[in-house]
Amino acid sequence: MRRSALLDLFIVAVLIGLIIPIILPKITQSKRRKEEVIEVADKLHKAIRFYKLDRGHYPMMEYDNYKKFAESLTDTQGIPYIRLPEEIELDKFLYRPLDDTNYFVLMKTDKFEIKIDKRGIR
DSSP, X not given: OHHHHHHHHXXXXXXXXXXXHHHHHHHHHHHXXXXXXXXXXXXXXXXXXXXXXXXXXXXXSOBSOHHHHXXXXXXXXXXXXXXXXXXXXOSEEEEEEEEXXXXXXXXXXXXXXXXXXXXXXX
16 A cells, blocks of 8 residues: 555656646746736836827827837937837737827737836736
């Protein structure tokens, strides 16, 4: 009986050892992806605030592409406020001006979504 219990424990340990290398990279990749999207959201939020300071209003056009939106965030001399990574994976991006005093940004992936307005990132 004792030998059987030890064999069972050994089999469980081997199975766990085989499963962990498969699952761990997916977990770390998902965490890295979320951190990357949050970093981009923070940069966009700051750039939108600079735009408002320079021009007196938020960007007035609606955007569904984060790269085109980031490229539109320039100072009055055409110099961009931010440089974004080459590519981040988003299932959905939306910038919508609500009025002269507020805006809404949605950045969504299959695992999470980030919302931004003049108060910050949520």
